[in-house]
Amino acid sequence: MNIHKIADYLNTLADESHTGMVFDCQPISGEVDVLQVTVIGREELPIFVSVTDDQILCITYLWGENEVKSDKLHEMHVSMLEMNIPMPLSSFSKIGDKYVIFGALAISSTFDDIEHELAVLNNNALEIIDDMSDYLV
């Protein structure tokens, strides 16, 4: 599995997706190849997909440290920990100064699995920002 195969699959999918979402893929070249996947209508929350030796990582950036109300930081962290298990397929993390949600799939996952993961991750991201907007400036 590599990002180009994923991109090919998502592009041929077009309107025939099982998730009702239409994906647009844009490879970003660098030391590690990254695929930027956007859901049509939700371009503001792209998903970044990278493939390592044993897993496929799908990451969506949520907000930066600077967007969190300083007096709500602790409360937000607790909410995130509490939500980590109920939230389907995705988990919270932090990369540099950005909070993210991500899903990790086995390298042997099928295209269907990946499509499902992307759809769930995107829905989770949207819902989480909505639910946690009280903590954000």
Add this chain to the structure above:
Amino acid sequence: MSIFKKIMTAIRGSATEVGEAIVDSNATRIFEQEIRDAENHLTKAKRDLTGVMAQQMSSNREVDRVKREITEHEGYAVQALEKGDETLALAVAEKISALESELATQQQALDSFQGNAERLKELVKKSERQVNEYKRQLSMVKTTESVQKATSAITDNFSSSNSKLLNAKDSLERIKAKQQKFDDQMKAAEVLESENSDSSLEAKLKEAGIGATDNSANSVLERLKAKQK
């Protein structure tokens, strides 16, 4: 230091210097080499184990054979004694004694093979656990590294394309607005659709001569004819 702690320290330390390798790439290569070495040892240990187990089986057969021969000769000795042939019985007894010392030697060999096999099995299991643990640790280091490199690729892409990651609340508002617009369009389309179906109904009614009819040339002519009378 555990691998978790190392990664945590590395992430914290290098958070300010994006792009800097989490773990010295040379160290990663050495670690990978160590895993390969451990795997080679494991393969060798497994081969050794197969050899020892084969020896164990053959030794086991040998012990059984000697035991059977002893029982057999004991029978012969008893028969010789029953016939009163003391000399023959003694000769058989000597043979039995020789067989018994052979049995002792074979048994010792078998015990030693068994001991070796068990030790090797334990070693193989331990090495397998070790190799898997090393692989898990390596995967953690590589994933961390890969995420960092991916992050720097994403960051570079954003700064070069002059776009930037939006504030989360703004993103949400924009997506919601788009969703609202889409919903409105859908509603508008529905309204339009129903209007269209209204007009098509009208057309059908007209066709059937029900409701308002057009002022056709015929009806005008009819009207004029009626006036003439």
